[in-house]
Amino acid sequence: MEVEKFSYDNKIVKNFAYATIIWGIIGMLVGLIAALQLAFPEFFNDYLSLSWLSFGRIRPLHTNAVIFAFVGNGIFTGVYYSLQRLLKARMWSDKLSWLNFWGWQAIIVAAVITLPMGITTSKEYAELEWWIDIMIAVVWVSWGWNMFGTILNRRVKHLYVAIWFYIGTFVTVAMLHIFNSLAIPVSFTKGYTIYSGVQDALVQWWYGHNAVAFFLTTPYLGLMYYFVPKAANRPVYSYRLSIIHFWALIFLYIWAGPHHLLYSSLPDWAQTLGVVFSVMLVAPSWGGMLNGLLTLRGAWDRVRDDVTLKFMVVALTAYGMATFEGPLLSLKNVNILSHFTDWTVAHVHVGGLGWNGMLTFGMLYWLFPKLFRTELYSKKLANQHFWIATLGILLYAIPIYIAGFMQGLMWQEFNPDGTLVHGEFVKTVVDLKPYYMMRSLGGLIYLIGAVMMFYNLFKTAKGGSLLANEEAEAPSLVTVMNVKEKEGWHKRLERKPIKFLVWSIIVVAIGGIVEIIPTIFVKSNIPTIASVKPYTPLELEGRDIYVSEGCYTCHSQMIRPLRFETARYGEYSKAGEFVYDHPFQWGSKRTGPDLAREGGLRSHYWHFQHMLRPKEVTPGSIMPAYPWLIRDDLNTKYTRKKITVMQTLGVPYEKGFEDEAVANLQAQAHGIAVELIEDIYMKLPKEVQASYDKEAEIAKMEKKQIVALIAYLQRLGTDIKGENN
Amino acid sequence: MLRFIKQNLDTMTGVEIFPIIALLLFGSLAIIITIRVIRMSKNEVTELGDYPLDDGVIDVSSGQVNNVENNIE
Numbered sequence: 022m023e024v025e026k027f028s029y030d031n032k033i034v035k036n037f038a039y040a041t042i043i044w045g046i047i048g049m050l051v052g053l054i055a056a057l058q059l060a061f062p063e064f065f066n067d068y069l070s071l072s073w074l075s076f077g078r079i080r081p082l083h084t085n086a087v088i089f090a091f092v093g094n095g096i097f098t099g100v101y102y103s104l105q106r107l108l109k110a111r112m113w114s115d116k117l118s119w120l121n122f123w124g125w126q127a128i129i130v131a132a133v134i135t136l137p138m139g140i141t142t143s144k145e146y147a148e149l150e151w152w153i154d155i156m157i158a159v160v161w162v163s164w165g166w167n168m169f170g171t172i173l174n175r176r177v178k179h180l181y182v183a184i185w186f187y188i189g190t191f192v193t194v195a196m197l198h199i200f201n202s203l204a205i206p207v208s209f210t211k212g213y214t215i216y217s218g219v220q221d222a223l224v225q226w227w228y229g230h231n232a233v234a235f236f237l238t239t240p241y242l243g244l245m246y247y248f249v250p251k252a253a254n255r256p257v258y259s260y261r262l263s264i265i266h267f268w269a270l271i272f273l274y275i276w277a278g279p280h281h282l283l284y285s286s287l288p289d290w291a292q293t294l295g296v297v298f299s300v301m302l303v304a305p306s307w308g309g310m311l312n313g314l315l316t317l318r319g320a321w322d323r324v325r326d327d328v329t330l331k332f333m334v335v336a337l338t339a340y341g342m343a344t345f346e347g348p349l350l351s352l353k354n355v356n357i358l359s360h361f362t363d364w365t366v367a368h369v370h371v372g373g374l375g376w377n378g379m380l381t382f383g384m385l386y387w388l389f390p391k392l393f394r395t396e397l398y399s400k401k402l403a404n405q406h407f408w409i410a411t412l413g414i415l416l417y418a419i420p421i422y423i424a425g426f427m428q429g430l431m432w433q434e435f436n437p438d439g440t441l442v443h444g445e446f447v448k449t450v451v452d453l454k455p456y457y458m459m460r461s462l463g464g465l466i467y468l469i470g471a472v473m474m475f476y477n478l479f480k481t482a483k484g485g486s487l488l489a490n491e492e493a494e495a496p497s498l499v500t501v502m503n504v505k506e507k508e509g510w511h512k513r514l515e516r517k518p519i520k521f522l523v524w525s526i527i528v529v530a531i532g533g534i535v536e537i538i539p540t541i542f543v544k545s546n547i548p549t550i551a552s553v554k555p556y557t558p559l560e561l562e563g564r565d566i567y568v569s570e571g572c573y574t575c576h577s578q579m580i581r582p583l584r585f586e587t588a589r590y591g592e593y594s595k596a597g598e599f600v601y602d603h604p605f606q607w608g609s610k611r612t613g614p615d616l617a618r619e620g621g622l623r624s625h626y627w628h629f630q631h632m633l634r635p636k637e638v639t640p641g642s643i644m645p646a647y648p649w650l651i652r653d654d655l656n657t658k659y660t661r662k663k664i665t666v667m668q669t670l671g672v673p674y675e676k677g678f679e680d681e682a683v684a685n686l687q688a689q690a691h692g693i694a695v696e697l698i699e700d701i702y703m704k705l706p707k708e709v710q711a712s713y714d715k716e717a718e719i720a721k722m723e724k725k726q727i728v729a730l731i732a733y734l735q736r737l738g739t740d741i742k743g744e745n746n
Numbered sequence: 747m748l749r750f751i752k753q754n755l756d757t758m759t760g761v762e763i764f765p766i767i768a769l770l771l772f773g774s775l776a777i778i779i780t781i782r783v784i785r786m787s788k789n790e791v792t793e794l795g796d797y798p799l800d801d802g803v804i805d806v807s808s809g810q811v812n813n814v815e816n817n818i819e
Contacts, residue, residue, distance in 0.1 A: 029803070106801035181797040247798050256795035261783045268779050272772055494811060495802040528775070531768050 025176065025497050028490035029105045031392050033118040035487055037098035038385060038392070040126060042475050044094055045381070047133075048086030049468045055079045056464050059612065060457040062643040066636065072649045073137035077571025081148045082136040087373060088146055090129045092237055095381040097121065097164070099244035100187055102388060104171060107181045107247065109495035113170025117163050124160035128153060139569035140210045143604055144225045146232045147201050151212040154202040161198065165191040172518040176495040180518060182263040186243030188522055189271045193235040193529045200533075201228035205666045208659050211565070213666050218599025219286055222607055227278040227533060233369075234274035237377055242270075242309055245337070248384050249316050252329045258315035262308055269305035271525065273298050275532035280351035283360065284581035285607060286596035292353075298532070299351035306344035313337045328403040332383030335411055339375020343368065358433070361577055361611040363453070364425030367418050374414045374467055382410065382474060389478045395485030402477045409470035417463030424456035433585045441588055446614035451641040550597035553740040555672045556733070558660050558686040559693075563733030565663075566726055567606065570647065577608035578617040578737065591618040591738070598741060601672050613644055618738035625693055626700035628731045650727040655690075657683050687723070693731055694723035 058065050058076045065074075072078070101118065105111060112118050131153045135141070141148040149157070168187060172180065180188075201224055204212035216224050250257050257263060279287055279295030314337050317324060324330045346368050350359050359365060390397050397403060431449040434442035443449050514521055556564060567573075580586050582593040594617050599605055627638065633651055635644040664679040678685075698719045705713060722728060803812040 026804075029801075103798070106803070107797055109802050176802075177797070179794060179797075181794065183798070250795075250798045254799070256792070256799065260791045260795040261786060264783050265776075265779055269776060272775065492804045492806070493802040494804055531771060 023497060023500055024494045026492065026494045027109075027111055027176075028492050030101070030112050030115060030118065030489075031487065031491055032489045033112065033115075033122060034098055034102045034388070035392055035482075035489075036122050037094050037101060038388060038478075040122070041091060041094040041098050041381060042385065042471075042478065044086060044090035044129060045378075046468065046471050046475060048083060048091045049464070049471055051079060051086055052083040053461065053464045053468055055083050056457065056461040058645070059643055060454060060461045062645065063636070066646050070646050070648060072139070072647075075570065075645045075647070077574050077645075078137050078139055078141075080574045081141060081145075081571055082133065084146055085132050085136065085148060086129070088232065088236060089132070092241075092377050092381070093125065093129075095377070095384070096190075096236075096240040096244070097125065098388070099248065099384055100168070100240065103183055103244065103247040104168060104187065106493075107177070107184055108171055108175035109177050109493065110171050110175045113167050113174055117167035117170075121160060121164045121167065124156065124163065128156050128160060131156070135210075138210075139571075141569060141571065142202075142204070142212070142214065143568040143571070143573050143606065144201065144214065144221075145229050145609060147198070147225070147228055150210060151202070151204045151206050152209065154198070154204075157198060158195070158202075161191070161195055165195065169518060169522070174498075176498050176501060178498075178501045180521065181246070182257075182260065182267060183243040183246040185267050185521070185525075186239045186246065188518070189267070189525050189529070190235050190240040190243070192522060192526050193231060193239070193271070193275070196526070196529065196533070197228045197231050197235065201225060205669060207662050207666050211659065211663075213603040213663075213670060215670060216603070216605075217670070217672075218602045218605050219288075219596045221603065221605040222282055222285065222599075223279065223287060223291065225605070226281040227275075230278035230281060231275060233372070234277070237372065238274075239271065241377060241380055242266075244384060245309075245313050245333070245380060248380075248387060249313050249333050249337075252327065252333060252383070252387050253317050253320050253323070255316065255320060258312050258318065262312045266305050266309045266312060268528065270302070270309070272528050272532070273302045273305065275529045277302060277351065280356070281609065282607075283351070283353050283356045284583060285579050286594050286599065288596075296351050296353060300348045303345060303348045306347075307341060310337050310341040310344070313340075328397075328400060328407055329383045329387040331404075331407050332379045332386065332410075335407075336376050336379035336383060339371055339379060339414070343372035343376060346371070357581075357583060358429040359425065360581075361609070362425040362429040363421045363456075363610075364429065365610065367421040367425055370421070371414070371418055374410075374417060378414075378467070379410065382406065382471075385474065385478060389481045390485070392487060393482050393485030394488050395481060398477050398480035398484055402473055406470045406473045406477070409473070410467055413463050413465075413467030413470060415463070416466060417460050420456040420459035420463070424453045424460070427456075428453060432589070435585070435588075439588075441585065444589070446589070446611075447639050447641045450612065450643060454643075549600065550595060550741060553598055553600060555601045555667070555674055556736065557689055558664060558682040559689040559729050559732045560736045561663060561667070561733075562655055562657070562660060562686065563729035563731070564606075566650065566730045567733055568604070570650075572616075573606050573608040575608075575610065575612035575644070577611050577615045578605075579607040580615055580617045586615075590615045592741065595741065598738070601667075603667070603670055603672075613642075616734070616737055620735045620737040620739035624700065625697045625731050625735070628734055629697055629701075629727060632727060632730070647727075650730060651725060653726050654724045655726045655729050657686060660686055686729075689732060690723040690728045691719070693728050694719045694725075697728070697731075698722055 054074070055076060058079070101112065128149075132149055135150060135153065136148060140150050142150060147154075168191065172184070203215045205215065206212040214221055246257055246263060276298035277295055279291045280299045281295075283292050283296070285292075314334065317330065317334070320330075324334055349355055350365070350368060359368075386397060386403055428449050431443045431452070436442055514524065578594070580590045580593045587593055599607075629651070631638040631644075632647045635642045635646055660682050661679050664674055664682045668674050668676075668679065698715055701718070702710060702713055702715055800813045804810070805812065
């Protein structure tokens with residue numbers, strides 16, 4: 022049989038591996054800072070009250086860094102290593118590999134710069150602005166192109182199951198990213214999503230859930246199907262099961278998004294679909310977990326000595342726990358308690374720290390000695406990392422689970438007279454502080470483990486030399502294809518990658534199409550409310566500040582139709598209230614109270630003081646102060662353009678209104694500034710009042726960002742409040 | 747194109763049939779794949795399962811090629 026000699030590109034694998042470690046540590050560090058901000062808000066307010074470091078801006082940086090920088094680079098590390106070997110071919114184009122690597126790092130750097138500047142779309146895990154979205158699409162396609170080029174140039178007949186997962190990941194993430202990111206740019210730093218309200222929520226969580234599914238899960242399952250057999254030196258337990266696992270998982274996952282929106286204004290039928298498919302998901306997920314764990318049958322003794330396998334076993338166990346808990350959380354009765362609490366945070370960290378983190382660590386410990394042709398620098402240190410990381414996960418998850426249960430239960434507690442036991446929201450936050458501290462400790466320990474790994478792998482690399490091009494040999498594809506054998510339709514499909522791609526697209530698209538198209542186009546799903554009017558230009562600018570500061574990371578704008586919610590916040594939210602919201606601001610976590618009916622509840626002066634000194638206005642509050650909103654002027658350069666873009670998106674501003682937008686904004690700002698300054702004046706000591714120039718202060722105040730934000734907050738929920746009154 | 751879809755969906759009664767169709771599609775797909783998987787031959791399953799253990803790498807020191815025969819315990 023004629024054999025061809027070729028080499029595998031290990032340099033690209035090494036680059037991605039280094040990027041995984043470095044960005045992992047940075048992403049975890051940012052997470053630790055965010056956790057410390059909740060545990061020690063006084064310290065941050067007194068000494069580190071910086072706009073770019075505030076929780077609302079840092080939290081999206083953490084999520085983006087760990088998902089796209091840590092796990093993203095981890096995916097590429099594993100894929101570039103395994104794909105070449107499973108196909109017995111070097112990557113199709115070294116240039117595309119290079120573009121993939123540097124393009125991806127450029128995207129991450131762009132995120133690191135823009136998110137702390139408050140440049141964000143506010144769509145969770147899709148916060149990056151339109152031009153970075155375009156970069157992501159280009160780099161992603163370059164990866165897919167290179168992958169398909171390699172598949173077509175392979176020296177094996179069939180595609181191993183890991184590659185199916187990579188293909189599924191590629192097509193689905195591309196589809197999700199493109200559809201969720203569709204926006205009209207206003208400027209370089211701002212774009213408005215084309216979707217509004219309920220549709221935006223549905224598209225966002227169709228994306229958001231599947232970011233978990235197709236970025237954090239399917240590619241890692243592909244890695245699991247390669248690296249667990251490799252590390253255990255035995256084939257996967259059941260290849261049959263892996264086929265069922267793949268098709269069932271990609272079909273079911275895509276439907277599950279609406280479980281993030283239970284009891285919201287989303288139509289009931291869409292919510293129910295989300296629940297049903299989420300519950301069904303437990304079957305393929307556990308099938309995959311068992312397939313991974315049972316691969317170690319007969320080799321469990323090796324787990325005792327092999328640190329790589331230890332990490333992988335904990336990763337698979339965490340995957341099993343997270344995928345059992347996911348369907349549980351999607352049940353409506355459980356979701357009532359869990360939604361908006363730290364329970365969700367605990368759930369994602371079991372998945373993130375346990376499944377993604379531990380599998381990445383195991384893979385890296387296995388890879389480095391291979392790439393650098395040497396032994397691991399210290400097995401002892403790697404073992405210590407394993408125990409530290411496991412302890413870190415437990416110390417993180419247990420307190421935050423307790424915090425979630427506690428807060429959820431406190432929100433629901435009623436006195437015999439029908440009033441809420443914890444009527445003041447802040448009371449339900451104060452009690453959580455010890456748990457937030459313990460959680461920070463867990464995160465710190467996990468981070469220390471990652472730093473230990475960095476040192477260990479760095480020393481390993483230094484002790485060896487990189488095998489940049491690894492020599493290999495295999496019969497050519499023509500030779501392999503000529504070997505005749507009887508095969509079924511699925512096996513035929515496995516050697517036809519383009520057909521495989523098309524079928525994968527069809528399978529994942531069905532769920533998306535069925536859920537989203539009717540909601541977007543069927544009018545009866547979103548009853549319009551006559552009294553709901555577009556935002557004024559000042560309110561719109563204020564809303565953009567709300568988005569920019571990441572207020573949605575702690576405040577929801579969605580009152581569920583539940584007694585304990587309406588007793589606390591007022592009338593439940595209706596779908597028709599959000600028709601002009603580009604983007605929607607329902608949020609997913611309440612570290613602070615819901616703001617859907619905030620408008621008109623408090624004076625302008627209260628909001629002003631609250632933004633300046635939240636702790637003094639609400640004792641016990643852990644909200645950061647926003648002094649820069651009071652210091653900085655509002656930029657009205659793009660106000661006209663914003664109204665024009667809104668008109669394009671179908672918001673019914675009258676024709677020509679864009680020309681009056683700035684004047685309208687100034688008039689409303691003046692009104693608010695007059696009231697504010699009057700209140701400030703009244704609180705001043707008599708001797709200061711005499712020398713206080715009210716007119717000058719009003720002229721200064723009406724230009725400030727805080728005035729726009731107050732205008733927006735005072736508008737929230739008032740459209741239908743007025744109608745009810 | 748989009749207007750055409752919108753027009754039809756706007757006026758469509760019983761739009762709920764879509765999810766039911768999708769569910770049936772899923773059910774059918776699941777049954778077909780399960781049947782196919784059960785009918786796979788043992789040889790086929792072994793061959794595909796062995797792919798990760800056979801990467802054709804040439805060991806620099808021994809000159810031996812990494813394949814299933816040299817690999818599995």
